[in-house]
Amino acid sequence: MYNLLVAEDEPKMRLIIRDYFLKKEFAVWEAADGMEALRLMGEREFDVVLLDVMMPELDGFSVCKAIRREKDTPVIFLTARIAEEDQLRGFQMKADDYVTKPFSLPVLHAKVCALIERSRGKLTEAGRLVSGAISVDTLAREVTVDGQPVSMPPKVYDLLVFFMENKNRILTREQILDHVWGQDVFCYDRAVDTTIKKLRQALGHRAGCIRTIVKVGYKFQEVEDE
Incomplete structure (x- = not known):
């Protein structure tokens, strides 16, 4: 209940x-x-x-x-x-x-x-996040896409984890800045957009899981194979 x-x-x-x-x-x-x-x-x-x-x-x-x-x-x-x-x-x-x-x-x-x-249901097992073909081992800080390892800079990795922990939730740029960069660090909204661009590049053809919500922010959602 x-x-x-x-x-x-x-x-x-x-x-x-x-x-x-x-x-x-x-x-x-x-x-x-x-x-x-x-x-x-x-x-x-x-x-x-x-x-x-x-x-x-x-x-x-x-x-x-x-x-x-x-x-x-x-x-x-x-x-x-x-x-x-x-x-x-x-x-x-x-x-x-x-x-x-x-x-x-x-x-x-x-x-x-x-x-x-x-x-x-954020974590499917100890330290692991999974959404479709994307898997993150948060203990080892390792990412795989379609079973293949993908290398990411620290901030890009942190952004992916934040997205996957909040799957299907609309996140504003302010929320992303506060969580990924920290509330005590001054960054422009542009830093979010630039890092998301790098994340999309790293995810390759799986980048469609990151949706832009006009005038609000972004949303991470699982995309099924066609």
């Missing part, structure tokens, strides 16, 4: 989401405002957090930022705000997805399950 936190200030919406996920055999906790959401996060571990943006006491963006200081729990924003700048801000807060109201409950459930699967 998975633990789900629904932080939403509209009682009717919380009830609808709670009842649906209870039928899917989730354990569901509810928060009516941002402060209550953080209190619950401090009391137990959740598999996914559904987070409304506009809430009293503390808005969803602030809650997500606070969560990310301590945990890597998957977060999905639920909101009626559809402006591009709001969605970009959501991803800048390191949310995993951004769902606008009204939304389909079955689709939301599918997104939640996919995030849980991703967060729980």
Whole structure:
């Protein structure tokens, strides 16, 4: 059974989401405002957090930022705000997805399950990451593509590992800079683009797994053989 936190200030919406996920055999906790959401996060571990943006006491963006200081729990924003700048801000807060109201409950459930699967299945075995034909031995820092060893500079390797650990998740340039280069190191966004170009070259015909998300960042996804 998975633990789900629904932080939403509209009682009717919380009830609808709670009842649906209870039928899917989730354990569901509810928060009516941002402060209550953080209190619950401090009391137990959740598999996914559904987070409304506009809430009293503390808005969803602030809650997500606070969560990310301590945990890597998957977060999905639920909101009626559809402006591009709001969605970009959501991803800048390191949310995993951004769902606008009204939304389909079955689709939301599918997104939640996919995030849980991703967060729980990063490593297929001790120190190894695998996505299709790409395999990384994180203990030996070795990469193989289609069974053939591929040499990569340290930053290119670190970028590949970060992508594979966050497969199917949109990553902003800011997130990539913070993780690969470090928050205390000043780099231009151009450094990300240049390193991704080198990674694509290293992956050869498997480079299609790295998608450019216009005005947002990048996403690593497994590409099946034709």
